[in-house]
């Protein structure tokens with residue numbers, strides 16, 4: 001545990017989504033370890049300027065030092081994740097299959113399960129929850145609001161263990177959104193590209209009508 | 212961020228992907244007619260004193276321009292002052308040597324008005340088309356930017372990498388008269404791209420196509436910090452965002468909405484996001500990155516962004532979606548004769564509203 005008794009966050013992926021989530025988490029008082037694809041020095045400067053207060057590390061280090069790890073890298077790269085360092089961690093999968101980045105990947109394009117279940121299978125020692133994947137990063141940036149703000153936007157959460165989804169719900173709330181727990185990890189499929197909830201930047205009541 | 216007290220000259224540009232406009236009868240033009248339309252619009256923009264025309268590179272049915280520099284060559288010999296830019300050249304699936312050759316040719320035809328904006332592009336349809344693997348996305352861009360930086364020096368190049376044949380003391384022609392083609396890097400929201408631009412000393416073009424432009428303030432800071440660290444210059448930052456201007460706010464929204472929706476939903480279908488709602492469109496106009504409205508509305512919004520980000524150049528992406536050609540031309544007139552002069556006025560105003 002880090003400051004304010006809030007769990008320490010690791011964010012793997014220091015691009016559009018990773019940086020946006022880091023900003024929101026710092027504002028909410030979390031300790032954040034952020035990582036890109038390579039050595040920490042590659043993202044040190046951008047971290048210092050764009051997300052001052054966050055600690056630039058490697059993916060392995062982010063996984064090791066954090067209580068909760070958010071995956072904000074291209075889905076096509078999930079097989080590079082540090083499986084051992086993620087063992088025992090709560091992992092939030094915010095990734096989507098995006099053919100323009102990930103290429104035409106049959107396994108990701110038409111998986112038998114949800115893509116989060118593929119990630120869970122790759123990380124057998126971790127508890128994977130899908131969240132923070134359906135809203136565009138600029139909406140995440142612009143729409144974060146304090147709890148109880150009328151019209152506050154919602155983020156859907158899918159996971160197999162209730163306790164984990166509740167932990168993620170607290171984080172989502174701290175970041176500035178109303179959490180909506182939609183069911184088990186398989187139900188995260190409803191949040192994937194091509195479904196009505198994908199891209200959703202709406203309040204909780206409206207989001208539920210999409211699911 | 213550095214806030215300059217005296218207002219330097221801001222460059223105003225137009226940017227298009229060569230969207231297919233509709234003709235007098237409301238019918239979609241052919242690709243060929245759409246390209247000629249862009250040439251006519253560039254000629255009009257030049258006459259009216261607009262600083263830059265940028266044309267994008269896409270390889271899809273809904274956009275007519277796949278070969279920007281060929282279109283720029285067409286514009287070059289018909290215009291006098293306007294700068295001729297690509298927006299963007301998808302470098303990852305191109306060859307830096309050939310990119311240079313083609314732009315140096317445009318530069319010759321236009322007596323030094325060619326500009327390159329390098330980017331990764333938000334679409335990647337050029338990859339399969341030209342035989343590149345998306346798995347190499349990062350390395351292709353990284354290596355090619357490095358080679359491009361060398362080629363632009365217009366001296367013999369010796370280079371070795373993994374993405375094309377090595378060069379050994381290769382001199383590349385034609386040489387430009389100025390010795391340098393103005394070349395920027397276009398970036399979206401990825402911080403590492405900003406750092407990369409600074410590393411090679413390329414001017415930065417921020418592509419802001421949605422959400423509030425304020426969120427790019429830290430990127431401007433990052434660019435300046437990074438440039439300092441690398442010892443390169445960093446005084447040139449521009450922005451590109453979509454917009455449309457008509458005589459009144461109501462008219463502008465009425466004309467732009469169906470075109471924007473067609474455009475957005477077509478792209479959305481391939482990316483898996485749901486159709487855009489009118490509410491979202493209005494929200495983007497009121498609070499986000501759509502510069503749509505009367506000349507006064509658009510001028511105010513652009514001036515605000517220019518001030519907030521401290522940018523030196525604003526390229527307005529016009530004519531998104533199937534829009535009447537006449538409306539596009541009228542927009543260019545309003546942009547040149549009303550919006551740009553009004554922005555200069557607004558920028559000259561002191562914060563308390565007095566001159």
Ligand SMILES: NC(=O)c1ccc[n+]([C@@H]2O[C@H](COP(=O)([O-])OP(=O)(O)OC[C@H]3O[C@@H](n4cnc5c(N)ncnc54)[C@H](OP(=O)(O)O)[C@@H]3O)[C@@H](O)[C@H]2O)c1
Nearest residue numbers: 013014015016017036037072073075077080095096136137
């Ligand atoms: N953009 C959005 O609005 C949005 C919204 C919701 C979800 N998402 C999802 O979030 C993920 C990231 O999207 P993005 O838009 O943020 O992409 P992005 O801007 O391209 O950033 C990707 C980041 O991932 C890093 N990365 C790449 N390979 C990696 C690896 N093997 N290990 C660790 N880090 C790696 C990259 O680092 P380098 O620069 O070092 O390669 C970069 O920092 C995607 O799965 C996307 O579907 C995006």
